[in-house]
Amino acid sequence: MISIVTPAFREAENLPQMYERLVAALAGHDWEWIVVDDHSPDGTFAVITNIANSDQRVRGIRLSRNFGAHPAVFCGIEQAKGKAIAVLAADLEDPPEMIPALIEQWRLGWQVVWGVRSNMRGDSLLARAFSRAYHQLMRRLAGIELPETGADVFFIDRAVADALLGFGERHNDLFVLLAWMGFRQTSVQYEKAARIHGQSGWTLARKIDLLVDSVSSFSYKPIRYMSVAGGLTAMAGFLWACMVTLNALMGTPPPGFSALMVAVLLLGGMQMLMMGVLGEYLWRTLNEARQRPRYIIEDSTRERNP
Secondary structure, eight states: OEEEEEEESSOTTTHHHHHHHHHHHTTTSOEEEEEEEOOOSSSHHHHHHHHHHHOTTEEEEEESSOOOHHHHHHHHHHHOOSSEEEEOOSSSSSOGGGHHHHHHHHHTTOSEEEEEESOOTTOOHHHHHHHHHHHHHIIIIIOOOOOTTOEEEEEEEHHHHHHHHTOOOSSSOHHHHHHHHOSSEEEEEEOOOOOOSSOOSOOHHHHHHHHHHHHHHHOOHHHHHHHHHHHHHHHHHHHHHHHHHHHHHTTOOOOOHHHHHHHHHHHHHHHHHHHHHHHHHHHHHHHHHHTOOSOOEEEEHHHHOO
């Protein structure tokens, strides 16, 4: 059996069409479809409930609040029963028709198959710039190679899924974690389509949160850079003090108030920035230590229709 996991938020209009396309694309395969509603304010869960009532291969799960796309994916993977699992968004930008190509690569022995976008159609210039900057940062800071155009779809073997579920971290990027884990990995390119209904929930604020989570989870380099910056600043301060002392001994008055304020503001700004970076690491450490669940299930169609 192949499991398809779909996180959904405000996707009531897209789910019926996605279901029809999945049925056509997976003809001849044994499959199940698990849709995790990330506490959508619209009728997303009602739509998936109607589909599940007519097809026992479909199951809907509703989370108790909006936990985010990645916790919703973890929820779906934990509920999946297939020998392999495909993760596909509900917005139809990533076509369900690509799943047979992913299955083919899996049957050839690959344990992680990425669906890599061959284009970024429909994305704004800001979104494209952020995507490139994000992938460059992950390469430089964490040494993890990710496709520059982005990979929003993946297909994993059951062994990979079990290993993935063994991680207890709450703050990380699921895609970066998969790339970091290793296993036998390959990719399949596809044409990304434009969204038909609704708007993407990936706001700039969510993307920044994801960036901070990814860097703090996989790299210590920001702290190392802070140490280097602190050492260079201390050295510059020592040289400045030597110069002021020498000038005073030679009868030249030290620099005035303006120069002193520039130095104070510069050092103060650097210290506050460093404290902010340390605070991000400490906050995530505190959150991990609390051991709160990644998600809480509010309702499930399987409970209604055993």
